[in-house]
Amino acid sequence: MFDALFRFFFDLSPVVFSQGEFRLAPSTGSYVAAVAVGVAVGLTLLAYRSGRGRARDRIALATIRVALLALILLCLFRPLLVVKAAVPQQNFLGVLLDDSRSMQIADYGGQQRAAFVRDEFGAPDRGLLKALSDRFTIRTFRFSAAPSRVTQEDLAFNGSQTRLGAALSGVRQELAGLPVAGLVMITDGADTADTALGDALLGLRAEGLPVFTVGVGQETLSKDIQVGRVVTPKTALKGTTLMVDVVLSQSGFDGQKVTIDVEDEGTLVSTQQVTLPDAGTPASIPVRFSVTEAGPRVLRFRVSPQPGELVTENNAREALIDVRDRKEKILYFEGEPRFELKFLRRAVTEDPNLIVTALQRTADNKYLRLGVDTPDELVAGFPKTREELFAYRGLILGSIEAGAFSGDQLRMIAEFVDRRGGGLLMLGGPRAFAEGGYAGTAVADVLPVVLDRSQVQPKDSVSRLSVKPTRAGNATAVTQLADTEAASVEKWESLPVVTAVNRIDAIKPGATILLSGTDETRRERPVLTFQRYGRGKSFAFTPQDSWVWQMHASIPVDDMTHENYWRQLLRWLVDGVPDQVEPNTMTERVEPGEAAEITANVVDPSFVELNDAAVVVRVTGPDGAVSDVPMAWDGEHSGQYNASIPTKAPGWYEARLEATRGGKTVGSTVTHFRAAPGDIEFFDATMRAATLKRIADDTGGRFYQAGGTATLADDLRYTGRGVTTVEEHDLWHLPIVLILLVGLLCAEWGYRRVVGLA
Amino acid sequence: MLSAWRSGLAIACLVAATSVALLALGADLSTVASAKAEAVAEAAQDGMRRFGGGRRAAVAIDPGKADYDGRFSFVRLRYGPTFDGYSRREPPWAHDYPRADFHFLKILSEITFVRTFIDEGNILTLDDPDLSLFPIAYMSEPGFWTLSEEEMAGFRAYLQKGGFVIFDDFRDNHRANLVAQMRRVLPDARWVPLDPAHPVFHSFFEINSLDIMGYYGPAEWTGIFEDNDPAKRLMAIANYNHDLGEMWEFSDTGYLPVDLSNEAYKFGVNYVVYAMTH
Missing domain, CATH: 2.60.40.10 (Immunoglobulins)
Structure with missing residues (x-):
């Protein structure tokens, strides 16, 4: 519509104006005419200086008259639009056709998007292809990921991804050295690449190669x-x-x-x-x-x-x-004999994947060890070295005061979360939190709640809390006690009250309250609070007797609430806790034939990053073939190693990462990825007008809707690229000039009529 | 080992010191249970007479009430006819009450880090809902134990959910009654003789031999395990031919050798620490 209107007034395409250069080509007579116009302007001003009518009417009429004379003068100076136009058949044009699966979506006038490609590029003697062929030598490419030369018959529209940037860069390189007028990209614009388009556009811009994009499909799917x-x-x-x-x-x-x-x-x-x-x-x-x-x-x-x-x-x-089937070990350090330890251990004893090793202080310097693997484990009390502590994946601190630890042990606990990536859970009790002297310690920094040594709960003061999940708690598996949210909330409301002896008034800025409790004064208190800290996470659970949820007379014998709660919480505590060799598969799925990029972090037993380890990925493919791929330190991030693993056949690939250092094994771990075609093409598969417009604008091209490509072939002539000739277009006889002249005359006449000067 | 020896020595010293002090004061027991001094003294005097072979015909027992606040409370199980705090004869469940209970609590709090009520306790029936807030219970004279249907159901749930019970002060054919009543509570449960290697005898003190002459004769320790599996949790322990409560009760009088009270406290402390950790 805009184009048609523009052409009506200006007789040329907007592209010609955008690419062209405005010039004046006056003749000798033009200067004589200029003198005449100058005299006419002077007479006009003289005439309107005095006379009939109000001053403002005379000024308006004089202005119109002068404008009219100026326009005439401009036309007498012969304005020109000088533009470089491609010489027919002397230039190449790259045409990129989207061959991906999203082109099968039927939102192009009730037909598949591919129908536009078939209609316009299906035969050399019709459609857009003919219009372009009349002016250029065409090089047609199909693309989904990388581009390749095609004929119409090759198009199957079954590409499993769309990588616009890679396609543009590929074609640019393919046509390097040829006189190329520009590129035409026919696509829905649904880019599925992980990388940004910027790099590809930068290359095109540097080369001055314009891209004319044609968007196929609707910007919004109706249903x-x-x-x-x-x-x-x-x-x-x-x-x-x-x-x-x-x-x-x-x-x-x-x-x-x-x-x-x-x-x-x-x-x-x-x-x-x-x-x-x-x-x-x-x-x-x-x-x-x-x-x-x-x-x-x-x-x-x-x-x-x-x-x-x-x-x-x-x-x-x-x-x-x-899904890992292994035993995750958690250390529970309890400072006083109390039922919380018994019932917590009992809750998870049937869990085949959790081991709670307890260090129970029963008296001064007297400990009871429960669930230890070896006779030496914890024999000297709480771990004194990082290697010993970091062997656990979770740490529970019960009612144990900060004074029971050395300064280094407190720092170790903080590092257990921050550096090792472990999960820390502090339970309520008279020796926990601020009441246990943790305010101002390294552990307090890690906890998700704010500890204030001046705000401790008075001794022998006990709060009775009715516990319920918060909004965040309802969206978290750990606090779900039933299959549905409503049933879970109902279950929480039915549980007996628990007691707390710690005063927690505030939580850390990045923390989330998952369970809150209402005390006797109707005051809300945090019960279960969580935050991520460094590589790990920390929890604060303030009640001292969650075992009441198991023992209370109102709880049926076969009720599993207490067991489920603790299993879920402790599983979350150790969830995602890294090993010494921890893989991060960047892509869990790749297209068959593509390479999977894998990174891994490698640390020593005290979780200090190693940059001099020998790391190898032993890859077992779906056909059972085994190959070793070395991983190299990326040189940028401490302890981070990268590898690119090629794939062939579709299926599962097992990657066993093994790290050694000085001939000794540092650690090993297994991860998986798969090579399989995906449905990513159908997600966010609306036509991306904004993306296509950006490509065109950034490269000096234009964006067209599929139904409005009538001027595309002509517009391409004026990109200024390739073998060109200079065209001069006179502007004095444009319709817009005539309309302006007539308009000014009519305006003067009409004004006079209105003010009574006619 | 050193810690156990030191703790044992501490008990002995504590018991001896308490005995001497209380004897010097003419067995004025008001220092033991100040909140209920009158009842405690009366019951204590009754106990002393009993130790000499006599029994009072009528007793008044303050049932006591330690409202749950997270601390450990000594829970004495009451059974038999409805009790209003007064009995024509000392009921068997109340034997050694309250001095045994409070003496034990005092020792427990001194020796271990268990937070306890000191001079308050609870006397609860097996169907009392409050029993569930105290997962360790003590029953004296189970040879006289009788059970209503409600008590049976309440006690079964208590044990299955994680409760632990100590049966004390019984001998001879009293064991038959204990076995019979427990069969009603847990029909499939089996009493298993306990070995000195069992963790309950090593949870705090190292008790390496059960070859002990009990109060009524050679003592035997038997227990009931969860799912009748000795590798699992011990739910109930019975001190056959023994009377720990009696020894706790008179530990401050000098009527019993210090060693006997000392050993009795070790068993009691171990039971509590075990039940809090297993």
């Missing part, structure tokens, strides 16, 4: 539900109950109820009914399920396709979780 994102942990202990956030968005299904199913390798493990959010507003839905099988597990989060949906492939998301 669609999308599972946009699923946030899952990379690893989990076997048997852990997880609560993950599933981000849903939709259009055309406001308020509709749908079911989110979670499948573990095809087996339904959870189902939950939700109401869809408002259109265009993504909503995060917490979904609860358990991982019961060890090994690499692909969890699929799916919303059943609804009638009328344009894209159903984006109704499901997959996530890889490495």
Whole structure:
């Protein structure tokens, strides 16, 4: 519309004006005319200096007259638009056709987006291809990831990804050295690359190569539900109950109820009914399920396709979780004999993946060791070296005062969280928190609650707390006591009160309260508070007797609330705690044939980063073939090693990372990734006009909608690139000039009529 | 080992010192239980007479009430007819009350880091909901124990959920009654003779031999384990032919050898520490 209007007034395409240079080409007569116009202006001003009418009317009429004379003078000076135009058939044009799966989406006038490509580029004697061929020598490329030369028959629209930047860079390099007028990119713009477009655009801009983008498809799908994102942990202990956030968005299904199913390798493990959010507003839905099988597990989060949906492939998301079946060791240091230790240990005793080793101080300098692996373990009391403490993955401090530790031990505990990445849990008790003298210590820095030595609870003062989950607690698996949020809240409300002897008035800025308690004065107190600190995390659980949730007369014998609570909390305590060799698979899935990038952190037993370790990845492919890939220190981050692992066949790849130093093993660990085609093409698969416009604007090209490419071939002539000739376009006879002249004359006449000077 | 020896020595010293002090004061027991001095003194005098072979015909027992606040309270289990704080004869469940209870609490709090009520205790029936707040309970004279249906259900739940019970002060055919009543509570439970190697005898003091002459004869220790599995939690322990309570009760009088009271306290302390950690 804008183009048509522009052409009506200016007789030329906007591209010509944007690429052209404005000049004047006056003849000798032009200067004579200028003198005449100057005389005419002088006479005009003289005439309107006095006479009839008000002063302001005379000024307005004089202005109109002078403008009219100026316009005439401009035309007499012969204004020109000088533009470089490509010489027909002397230049090349790169045409990039999107061959990815998203081009199968049927939102181009009821047809697939691919239909536009077939219509316009399907035959050399029609459509856009003909228009371009008449002016340029065409080089056609298809792209999804990397570009390649194609004929129309090669297009299958089944590429599993779209990498706009890689395609543009590839074609630019392919056409290097040729007189190229520009590039034309036909795509929906749904870029699936992890990297930004900036680098590719920088190269094009540096070379002055304009990209003319044509967007195919709609910017909003009329009816669609999308599972946009699923946030899952990379690893989990076997048997852990997880609560993950599933981000849903939709259009055309406001308020509709749908079911989110979670499948573990095809087996339904959870189902939950939700109401869809408002259109265009993504909503995060917490979904609860358990991982019961060890090994690499692909969890699929799916919303059943609804009638009328344009894209159903984006109704499901997959996530890889490495489910580990191993025993995680937790050290529980309790400063006084009390029932909390007994019932906590009992709660997790049936958990095959948790071992709580207890160091129970029974009297001054007298300890009882429970659950130790060797006769020497903890024989000298609480660990005195980092190597000894860091062998545990979680640490629970019961009612044990800060004075029971040396200064170095307190720093070790802080480093256990910060550097080792372990989980710290402090339990309520008369010797815990500020009452236990922790304010101002290194441990206080780590805890998620603020300790103030001047704000301790009076001795023998006990608060009785009714505990309930906060909003954050309701969205966390650790505080879920039933299958649904409503049932869980009801369960919490039915639990007996617990007692607390610690005064906690504030939490740290980055901390989250998951459970809160109401005391006898209706005051809210934090009960379970959590924060991430350094590489690890810390918890504060303020009651001194959660065992009441097991023993109380109102609790049935077979009730598992207490057991479930502690299993979930302790599993979370050790969740994600790193090993000495800790892999971070950057991509859990790659396309078959692509390389998987793996990074790993390597540390010594006291978790100091090692930069001189020999690290090797032993890769076992789906066909059983084994290969060793060395990992190299990245030279930038201490203790971080990188490797690129090639893939061939689709399937699971096991990567066993082994680190040695000086001939001694530092550690080893196993991770997995898979090579498989994905559905990423169908996520956020609307036509990305903003992205395509940015490409065009940054490179000096133009963006077109698929239905408005009529001027594309002509516009391409004026990029100024390649073999060109100079064209001069006279501007004095443009329709807009005539309209202005007539308009000014009419304006003067009309004004006179209105003010009575006609 | 050194710590155990030191703690044992501390008990002996404490017991001896308490005995001498109280004897010098003419066995004025008001210092032991100031809150209930009158009742305590009366019961104590009754106990002393009993130790000499006599019994009072009528007794008044303050049931006591230690409201739960997180501390350990000595819970004495009451059974039999409804009790209003007064009995024509000292009921068997009340034997050694209250001096045994409070003496034990005092020793426990001095020797260990267990936070306890000192001069308050609880006397609770097996179907009392408050019993669940005190996972260790003590029963005297189980040979006379009788159970209502409600008590049976309450006690079963208490043990299954994690409670621990000490049966003390019984001999001869009293054991048959204990076994019979416990069969009603836990029909599948088996009494298992305890070995000196069991953790309950090493939780605080190192008790390496059970070859002990009890109050009524050679003592035997038997227990009931969770799921009848000796590797699992000990839920109940019975001191057959023994009377720890009696020895705790008179530990401040000099009527009994210090060594006997000393050993009795060791068993009691170990029971509590074990039950708090296992």
